[in-house]
Amino acid sequence: MATPKPTAATRAGAVLAAACLLLAAWLVVAPKRAAALDPFTGYLMAHFTGESSTGQQIHLAHSKDGLRWTDLNGGAPVLRTTVGTRGVRDPALVRSPAGDRYWIIATDLCIGCGQDWATAIGNGSRNLVVWESTDLVNWSAPWLLNVAGAIPDGRNAWAPEAIWNPATNDYLLYWATNVPQNGTTKHRIYAARTTDFRTITTPQRYIDRPGTQEIIDTQIVEVPAGLGSYRYVRASGDGQITLEGSNTITGTWTTVGNLSGIGLTGRQVEGPMWMKFHDRNQWALYLDQYSSGRGYMPVTTTAPATPSTYQITASGSYDMGGTRKRHGSILNLTAAEESRVLSRWQPTPAGSRIQSYNFTDRYVRHVNYDVRIDPDVSPAQDAQFRVVPGLANSSGYVSFESVNFPGHFLRHSNYDFVLAANDNSATFRADATFRQVTGLASSSWVSFQSYNHPDRYIRHYNYLLRLDPITDAAGRADATFRVTG
Known part of the structure; x- marks a missing residue:
């Protein structure tokens, strides 16, 4: 049986249908034209x-x-x-x-x-x-x-x-x-x-x-x-x-x-x-x-x-x-x-201070890259830190980044504390990571347990920050802090 030849009308219809299909496809994939955005x-x-x-x-x-x-x-x-x-x-x-x-x-x-x-x-x-x-x-x-x-x-x-x-x-x-x-x-x-x-x-x-x-x-x-x-x-x-x-x-x-x-x-x-x-x-x-x-x-x-x-x-x-x-x-x-x-994603505060429990007029601060607790810190930014997710473990741990030396963190080295630039080594990340726990001297304060030495805590001794085991009441007071604005 012979195939009937398309008439002019059917050819026009086919062309129109194809054009509609192409237009529909273009509308699906083409980006919208520029619109006036709100101020x-x-x-x-x-x-x-x-x-x-x-x-x-x-x-x-x-x-x-x-x-x-x-x-x-x-x-x-x-x-x-x-x-x-x-x-x-x-x-x-x-x-x-x-x-x-x-x-x-x-x-x-x-x-x-x-x-x-x-x-x-x-x-x-x-x-x-x-x-x-x-x-x-x-x-x-x-x-x-x-x-x-x-x-x-x-x-x-x-x-x-x-x-x-x-x-x-x-x-x-x-x-x-x-x-x-x-x-x-x-x-x-x-x-x-x-x-x-x-x-x-x-x-x-x-x-x-x-x-x-x-x-x-x-x-x-x-x-x-x-x-x-x-x-x-x-x-x-x-x-x-x-x-x-x-x-x-x-x-x-x-x-x-x-x-x-x-x-x-x-x-x-x-x-x-x-x-x-x-x-x-x-x-x-x-x-x-x-x-x-x-x-x-x-x-x-x-x-x-x-x-x-x-x-x-x-x-x-x-x-x-x-x-x-x-x-x-x-x-x-x-x-x-x-x-x-x-x-x-709420903005982070400008910086937090870490207040001593037993010397409440003193705050953790860096000076010449050493770390201690002092009153009346000047410049004030030396005692301001950003409490960020732990460098070695971001789940339940924190690290302390300096406000005025971005990229520098509190870390322990031979159990002494320094402010040091993050070299991204595994050792640095571990030394600069701590678990925030209930205060050893007061449940309304906090203490910071070392990530890689979990038997030791951040504490001050003769006003210098150290990482030590805590065995007595004096040590518990020295290892207790408050993070304030």
Whole structure:
């Protein structure tokens, strides 16, 4: 039996049906177009803190003015990766144009957690770690996104960033990969397009510097139309902190200068992180002082494409909070977003003091890295500590981090106490971890039992802090404290 030929009407119907199917599919996968968000009222920073299994996770901090930051969740991680290397660095916070979806994308890297720098550079993870949320507080399980596997001989994937590109109606995802090309092996910036951070287009080389000069960290900020000559400005760590401008994200970029004029080069700072103040046309470019180990500092400007307008912020005019903040990103928050975030992860107090039970006018303090109990401590921050989850065991244990020396913790060494920088060794973490128990001299106070010497407790003796077995009433009084505001 012959197959009847389609009529013009049936052909038109088939074309219409196919078009409807294509449109329906596009509506399902295509991101929503940009919507006018509610006014911004605060700022959220995602960051990591340093080379430890806890430090190389997702940490959050909050600010009302963009310059004074408070750690959320007591300074402990808010998200921990369970995939890849089990560590993350360089997180980027991404909001959808409609403000109804968020992503965190991060480097899959954990130095000191089974990896060293040589391996991470020459044969590291080609993946990024991604989380997704619809409200900034409830996050999906993390997944791995392979971004460098399609780059011939690509050896890692570091420092990811993403920006919405209205010209293509998707995100430009960009990162650094170490790859040999043209006789030189170095980090270059690669980019791909994505709508969902689960699949990407074929990566293309995005930024390359001449000769052997590497480029690892770069971040783009959009500038309001009419303010300066460029719609987009990017800051890159490439031996300098180089500033470039362009009117299209994927078009030609023009170098406008660097920050050497204010004494900042890529040998001192890295991890450029943009923030737009929501109440004025001013920007902060946060820079990670990696060479001195001091974390982020803000440089401000009213014209991102004009290097002569940049100014280093005076040290007393900003406060980075209790933890050292390293390469991350900042998201301006609406009032609703800010309320959800603060309700979920309350800010930690500025610092706690540890008061002696039998010398109530004296508090634990550090002086020249030694630890003792003293009255009338000056400066007051020498007697202020952040009580954070235990470095060796976060379940039921605590550690004491100095407020004015972030990254330094109280630890015992030969049963004497010192304030020391966390070297992330197993010995350090154990020496700096304690179980808070009912006070040995009073049940309304507390005592601190050593994690790795459970027969010993923190106590003072001749006003110096020690770790001792407690065998008598005097020892019980010396080993009893109160944590106060």
